[in-house]
Amino acid sequence: MRILVTGGAGFIGSNFVRMLASERPGWSIRVLDKLTYAGRRDNLADLESSGRLEFRVGDICDPAASGSAVDGCDVVVNFAAETHVDRSIDDPAAFVRTDVEGVRTLLEAFRASGGRLFLQISTDEVYGSVETGRSSEDDPLAPRSPYSASKAGGELLAMSFFHTWGVPVVVTRASNNYGPYQYPEKLVPLFVTNCFEGLPLPLYGDGLNRRDWLYVEDHCRALLAVVERATPGRIYNIGAGEEHTNLEVTGTILELTGADRSLVRMIDDRPGHDRRYALDISRISFDLGWSPSIRFEEGMARTVEWYRSNRAWWEEIKSGRFREYYMAMYADRLAAGKSVEADL
Ligand code: NAD
Numbered sequence: 001m002r003i004l005v006t007g008g009a010g011f012i013g014s015n016f017v018r019m020l021a022s023e024r025p026g027w028s029i030r031v032l033d034k035l036t037y038a039g040r041r042d043n044l045a046d047l048e049s050s051g052r053l054e055f056r057v058g059d060i061c062d063p064a065a066s067g068s069a070v071d072g073c074d075v076v077v078n079f080a081a082e083t084h085v086d087r088s089i090d091d092p093a094a095f096v097r098t099d100v101e102g103v104r105t106l107l108e109a110f111r112a113s114g115g116r117l118f119l120q121i122s123t124d125e126v127y128g129s130v131e132t133g134r135s136s137e138d139d140p141l142a143p144r145s146p147y148s149a150s151k152a153g154g155e156l157l158a159m160s161f162f163h164t165w166g167v168p169v170v171v172t173r174a175s176n177n178y179g180p181y182q183y184p185e186k187l188v189p190l191f192v193t194n195c196f197e198g199l200p201l202p203l204y205g206d207g208l209n210r211r212d213w214l215y216v217e218d219h220c221r222a223l224l225a226v227v228e229r230a231t232p233g234r235i236y237n238i239g240a241g242e243e244h245t246n247l248e249v250t251g252t253i254l255e256l257t258g259a260d261r262s263l264v265r266m267i268d269d270r271p272g273h274d275r276r277y278a279l280d281i282s283r284i285s286f287d288l289g290w291s292p293s294i295r296f297e298e299g300m301a302r303t304v305e306w307y308r309s310n311r312a313w314w315e316e317i318k319s320g321r322f323r324e325y326y327m328a329m330y331a332d333r334l335a336a337g338k339s340v341e342a343d344l
């Protein structure tokens with residue numbers, strides 16, 4: 001098996017590559033990554049230096065880079081994307097470029113190569129905000145942020161290659177991941193590292209938005225099952241059934257880090273903030289026999305421990321250009337923020 005993992009230097013991609021490297025010793029692994037602000041080659045440095053993988057720096061929007069990376073691969077797993085909703089509100093163009101046009105470019109390269117499977121990693125955000133019940137794969141798409149609209153465009157294009165030319169495509173839609181190597185712009189790593197630094201925790205709106213929290217290792221195991229056993233043309237939801245409000249997540253982080261609740265600041269909301277996502281995962285359970293195995297409390301304990309033991313990893317990120325992003329995103333809102341009233 002020769003597998004190309006695009007976006008392999010990012011959070012989920014690097015966890016997936018690590019799982020492949022240890023659990024599929026016979027597979028040959030190639031990574032293609034543009035190394036944007038979110039990608040870190042260091043995340044895979046040990047595997048690269050031991051010769052366990054081939055690392056290529058390149059952009060999926062570049063036909064030459066995509067073409068040569070796909071060449072000779074049986075399977076392509078496309079994690080490469082702009083991924084942060086708040087950034088998509090500031091700069092939608094970068095999202096359309098990679099998450100739509102980049103997917104098209106990679107699909108064209110894959111179609112020409114005649115590979116066995118193209119797995120497009122999508123998101124539960126394509127269903128839009130779901131006030132009650134759970135989204136099934138056949139539900140209509142209703143994305144509401146530039147990020148989720150771009151991801152919907154990317155996965156629709158991928159399925160169009162299946163319907164039009166019979167290109168063997170599978171799409172997965174996962175819920176909110178958390179775990180090691182997550183860039184500290186996202187809720188969990190931002191709040192965990194801010195607790196360690198004694199910095200405020202900027203909670204948007206009333207803190208009652210709900211997400212389904214999926215430990216990254218569970219997600220990667222589901223993706224491995226998809227790569228090995230899924231039928232082309234299928235779409236699979238991947239969630240943990242661990243629905244928690246942002247206030248609850250914050251309470252868990254405070255407890256595990258031992259930080260004080262006075263750090264919490266209720267700040268102005270994200271524009272168009274989706275209230276809730278929730279997934280029905282019956283299809284992947286029945287078809288592929290996958291179910292999540294790591295409960296929220298266990299996954300969060302492991303995550304906090306990883307950030308505690310890998311301080312150099314996140315301190316380097318937070319001391320670089322992240323600071324400018326953080327100030328632009330939070331300084332004014334934090335200055336006008338309020339302390340938390342509710343119990344955590
Ligand atoms: P991430 O931001 O941590 O990593 C993205 C990676 O893609 C980085 O290494 C970056 O350098 C690379 N990249 C960006 N643009 C590229 C381009 N044009 N060409 C090549 N490489 C490029 O993202 P993540 O959280 O690991 O998410 C991975 C995938 O999973 C994304 O497609 C995302 O939409 C999807 N997803 C994420 C979550 C989540 O909770 N994090 C949930 C569901 C789905």
Ligand code: DAU
Pocket residue numbers: 083084085086122123124125174175176177185186187188190202203204205209210211246270277
């Ligand atoms: O649902 C899957 C999606 O989950 C992925 O497709 C995205 O790539 C990923 O970024 C994530 O999107 P969210 O917007 O849900 O994740 P984020 O960590 O940015 O926010 C989680 C919740 O926490 C959300 O309700 C917004 C809130 N939040 C976030 C940040 C960064 C805050 O209250 N304060 C913050 O500072």
